[in-house]
Each structure stands twice: as C-alpha cells, then as structure tokens.
Amino acid sequence: MISSPLITYSEQRERLQSLYDLALELMALRDLPAVLDTALRHCLALTESQFGFIGLNSKxxxxxxxxxxxxxxxAKDFYDNAHLIPLRPNVFARVVLENKPIRSSDVMTDPHRVGQPRGHPTVHAFLGVPLRIREEPIGMIGVANRPGPYEDDHEHLLMTYAAQVAIAIHNAQLNEELAIAKAELERKVVERTEELREAKDALAQKADHLQRLLTETVTVQERERQRISQDLHDGLNQLLVGAMLELKSGRERLRNDDLNSAAASLQQVGEILHQVEGELRQTIYDLRPPVLDALGLVPSLGRYAEQFTARSNIACQVLSEGEPYRLVPEVEIGLYRIMQEALQNVGVHSGARRATVAVNFASDLLTLIVADDGCGFDEAGVLSSGDGHFGLLGMRERAESFGGKLVFKTRPGQGARVEVWVPIP
Ligand SMILES: Nc1ncnc2c1ncn2[C@@H]1O[C@H](COP(=O)(O)OP(=O)(O)O)[C@@H](O)[C@H]1O
Ligand SMILES: [Mg+2]
Structure with missing residues (x-):
C-alpha cells in the first residue's frame, strides 16, 4: 500500500486514520510489556517488515x-546472551547515537556492519528510528526485511508512530515507578503503624507499672510510718515512762529524806535517758543517714555495709574507684536507697556468702554496682510474674527518676548484680 513514493489523497487519509487507530490502541495500555509488544506489532504491520525490535537506553x-x-x-538463551548491546556506531546503534533515522538497503554489505549475534536471521533491508522524549533519544525501533527497500514514506510513517510509542513507553515507565513508590509507601505505613502500636503497648504497660508502683510506694510509706510509731511507742515511750516513774519515786525518797535511795533513782533516770538518746539517734539515722549529707556516698555505703554484715552474717566489701565527688542530694539519697534495697534482697533471697558494693567515679559517669555470689534469679520471669515484687521495679524507676539507668545481670545459680549508671553533666 505504501510502496509507491507518490500516494493519492484518499490513500493519505486512509493512512492517517490507521495511524490514529494504532495510536489509540497503544495509549489505552498501561503496563510496559504490553506497550512494547503492541507497538512492535504495529511497526511491523505499518512497514510490512519481517522482524524488528525495540531497544531502550540503559541508565x-x-x-x-x-x-x-x-x-x-x-533460541531459548538468545535473549539472555544478546539483549544488552553496547552503543557503538554500527548500523543500528547510530540511530540512537546520532538521534536520527537510518536506512540500509542491505546490512550484509553495509560499511557500518559489525556482524550479528549467533542465532539471528540474516538482515538485508533495515530501517531504524529513534524514540525521543523532549528531543532526546531514549532508545529506538528497528525493523528489517520488508519485501523491497525502505523508502522515505516508510521512514516518515515510522517516525510519526515512534513519537506516540515514545510517549506510551515513558508513561508506562512512570506508571511502573509510581506503582513501586506506592508499594514502598504502603509498606512503610504498615511498618510505622506496627511501630506505633508497639510503642503504645509499651507505654500502656509502663503506665500500669507506674500505677502499681505508686500504690506500693504509698503502702510502703504507710507501713514505714507504722513501724516508726511502733518503735517509738515500744522503745522510747516505754523508756520515758520508766524514767518518769523513777523520777517520781526519787522525789518521794527526797521528801522522806532517804538521800541514798534518791541518788540511786537519779542514777537510774540518767541511764534510761542515755538509752533514750541512743534509740533516738538510730531512729533519726534510719530516716535519713546524716553521714550521707556530711561525708557523701562512700562513707555512708561503708557504714551501711557494716551494719548489714552484722545483721546478716554476709561479708560485704565497699570498693571505690576514681576521685570521689559529690552529687546533688536527690541523687545521693537515691543511690543510697537503691544500695539498701539491693543488699536487703541479697540478705533475704540470695543465700550468698559475700557481697560487694562498688562505686566508680569517672568524669562523665558514675556507676554503682551491688553484686553477690548467691543463687541469682530469672529476671524476666520475676518481672513478668507481676505479683508484688516492687523492689526491683522500684530500684529501676528510682534510677530513671534522676536520669540514670539500672540493669540486673543475673542468672539462676550464678549470683546477681545490680548496675546503676548515672551520667554526670
Ligand atoms: N540478689 C538476689 N538474689 C536472688 N534472688 C533475688 C535477688 N534479688 C531479687 N531476687 C528475686 O527477685 C524477686 C523480686 O525482688 P523484689 O522485687 O525486691 O521483691 P521482694 O524482695 O519483695 O520479693 C525476689 O523475690 C527474689 O526471688
Ligand atoms: Mg526486695
């Protein structure tokens, strides 16, 4: 139909119509393989060619x-071996390199011929046109072996159609990129949602811990007050009542001029008051060790360790490394209470023979370690059991309350270690 260089008006119209129909069919396609396959089929039909290809530039x-x-x-592996072709100025790659249509009446005798891959049918007549986006070549269409040579008409027709093909390919590529970006976005949304859900669960769990801790703290405080009032009642109160009775009898003896007995009563009162003073001092010490404020962490840990050994019969050594410095009072009392709770656990649960309290004063970090050689415990098991063990949780919360971090290093049968790290500003 287009073999003659001169065409009639009606032939021209017919050709335009068929080009339009082919372009419409092409534009309706979205995915790249379908676009390429349809476009190539159209190119062969338009030019009455025997075979052809579409090539796209690599990145x-x-x-x-x-x-x-x-x-x-x-052949099966032909495509695998031959689909990537270096862009060098041979018969067809010149189409891309020079961004222009190229024709050859017989490739076998063409001066630009470089041979062809094994398994490829012999190419005689050849026409190649560039695929352009904004004038720049993104690849090419090649057709070959029509019954006669390719004429100007074939070239114009293929160039016109190639403009549509380039747009369709470009759109399909954009579509592909968009689909990949969308899938990636969806994956991220799913991932982020999962993260948020985990964070929310963790927060809820933490809030629950804190709530239980608060309740426990109030109970512990109440119990502590009860104990102190009981102590004051049983100890100091009894002693003071005794002292008053003794005073009364002393006064009686004075009135009766029984001076020796009166002196004995006074002596007795003196001894009782001495006892009162001792008890009072211990109570005050327990409420807040004055040595902590006066001398700092290491001497107060030392004093407590001595008392601990006397009470529990577990040897307890206090080690200090680095040049000791003072911390704000909340941190010092916090560390002291953590050590108290840790040693209390050693005394009650560990069955240890010895314990160590070690403090390291580095310039940017203070570490406190309380370790024992006892039975150890299963941390995860204890913390997840959720029944009442607020000592461990309380230690950790206390450390975090002043910006520190606390970890337990323990395994059943291998002793236990409480490590606290406090960053020093
Ligand atoms: N040093 C330790 N050696 C062995 N077991 C310990 C030690 N410290 C804690 N535990 C275990 O962890 C549990 C929880 O301790 P804690 O939270 O202080 O609660 P409580 O002392 O009231 O039982 C203890 O009951 C004990 O089983
Ligand atoms: Mg405890």
Whole structure:
C-alpha cells in the first residue's frame, strides 16, 4: 500500500486514520510489556517488515537493552546472551547515537556492519528510528526485511508512530515507578503503624507499672510510718515512762529524806535517758543517714555495709574507684536507697556468702554496682510474674527518676548484680 513514493489523497487519509487507530490502541495500555509488544506489532504491520525490535537506553546511556523482539523464533538463551548491546556506531546503534533515522538497503554489505549475534536471521533491508522524549533519544525501533527497500514514506510513517510509542513507553515507565513508590509507601505505613502500636503497648504497660508502683510506694510509706510509731511507742515511750516513774519515786525518797535511795533513782533516770538518746539517734539515722549529707556516698555505703554484715552474717566489701565527688542530694539519697534495697534482697533471697558494693567515679559517669555470689534469679520471669515484687521495679524507676539507668545481670545459680549508671553533666 505504501510502496509507491507518490500516494493519492484518499490513500493519505486512509493512512492517517490507521495511524490514529494504532495510536489509540497503544495509549489505552498501561503496563510496559504490553506497550512494547503492541507497538512492535504495529511497526511491523505499518512497514510490512519481517522482524524488528525495540531497544531502550540503559541508565548511563552506554548500552541498548533489547526489550522487545518480534518476527523470528529466537533460541531459548538468545535473549539472555544478546539483549544488552553496547552503543557503538554500527548500523543500528547510530540511530540512537546520532538521534536520527537510518536506512540500509542491505546490512550484509553495509560499511557500518559489525556482524550479528549467533542465532539471528540474516538482515538485508533495515530501517531504524529513534524514540525521543523532549528531543532526546531514549532508545529506538528497528525493523528489517520488508519485501523491497525502505523508502522515505516508510521512514516518515515510522517516525510519526515512534513519537506516540515514545510517549506510551515513558508513561508506562512512570506508571511502573509510581506503582513501586506506592508499594514502598504502603509498606512503610504498615511498618510505622506496627511501630506505633508497639510503642503504645509499651507505654500502656509502663503506665500500669507506674500505677502499681505508686500504690506500693504509698503502702510502703504507710507501713514505714507504722513501724516508726511502733518503735517509738515500744522503745522510747516505754523508756520515758520508766524514767518518769523513777523520777517520781526519787522525789518521794527526797521528801522522806532517804538521800541514798534518791541518788540511786537519779542514777537510774540518767541511764534510761542515755538509752533514750541512743534509740533516738538510730531512729533519726534510719530516716535519713546524716553521714550521707556530711561525708557523701562512700562513707555512708561503708557504714551501711557494716551494719548489714552484722545483721546478716554476709561479708560485704565497699570498693571505690576514681576521685570521689559529690552529687546533688536527690541523687545521693537515691543511690543510697537503691544500695539498701539491693543488699536487703541479697540478705533475704540470695543465700550468698559475700557481697560487694562498688562505686566508680569517672568524669562523665558514675556507676554503682551491688553484686553477690548467691543463687541469682530469672529476671524476666520475676518481672513478668507481676505479683508484688516492687523492689526491683522500684530500684529501676528510682534510677530513671534522676536520669540514670539500672540493669540486673543475673542468672539462676550464678549470683546477681545490680548496675546503676548515672551520667554526670
Ligand atoms: N540478689 C538476689 N538474689 C536472688 N534472688 C533475688 C535477688 N534479688 C531479687 N531476687 C528475686 O527477685 C524477686 C523480686 O525482688 P523484689 O522485687 O525486691 O521483691 P521482694 O524482695 O519483695 O520479693 C525476689 O523475690 C527474689 O526471688
Ligand atoms: Mg526486695
């Protein structure tokens, strides 16, 4: 139909109509393989060619990737071996390199011929046109072996159609990129949602811990007050009542001029008051060790360790490394209470023979370690059991309350270690 260089008006109209129909069919397609396959089929039909290909430039524009081949039955591995072709100035790659249509009446005798891959049918007549986006070549269409040579008409027709093909390919590529970006976005949304859910669960768990801790703290405080009032009642109160009775009897004896007995009563009162003073001092010490404020952490840990050994019969050594410095009072009392709770656990639960309290004063970090050689415990098991063990949780919360971090290092049968790290500003 287009073999003659002179065409009639009605032939021209017919040709335009069929080009339009082909372009419409192409534009309706979305995915790249379908676009390439349909486009190549149309190109062969338009030019009455035997076979052809579409090649697209690689990202670095050094290779041409044969993304569609049509018109001959390639051997199985032909495509794998031959689909990437270096863009060098041979018969067809010049189409891309020079961004212009190229024709050859017989490739076998063409001066630009470089040979062809094994398994490829012999190419005689050849026409190649560039695929352009904004004037720049993104690849090419090649058709070959029509019954006669390719004429100007074939070239114009293929150039016109190639403009549509380039747009369709470009759109399909954008579509592909968009689909990948969308899938990636969806994946991220799912991932982020999962993270948020985990964070929310963790927060809820933490809030629950804190709530139980608060309740426990109030109970502990109440119990502590009860104990102190009981102590004051049983100890100091009894002693003071005794002293008053003794005073009364002393006064009686004075009135009766029984001076010796009166002196004995006074002596007795003196002894009782001495006892009162001792008890009072211990109570005050327990409420807040004055040595902590006066001398700092290491001497007060030392004093407590001595008392602990006397009470529990577990040897307890206090080690200090680095040049000791003072911390704000809340941190010092906090560390002291953690050590108290840790040693109390050693005394009650560990069955240890010895314990160590070690403090390291580095310039930017203070560490406190309370370790024992006892039975150890299963931390995860204890903390997840959720029944009442607020000592461990309380220690950790206390450390975190002043910006520190607390970890337990223990395994059943291998002793236990409480480590506290406090960053020093
Ligand atoms: N030093 C330790 N050696 C062995 N077991 C310990 C030690 N410290 C804690 N535990 C275990 O962890 C549990 C929880 O301790 P804690 O929270 O202080 O609660 P409580 O002392 O009231 O039982 C203890 O009951 C004990 O089983
Ligand atoms: Mg405890």
């Amino acid at each position: 670095n524009n050094k290779l041409l990737d044969l993304v569609a081949i049509r018109g001959f039955q390639a």
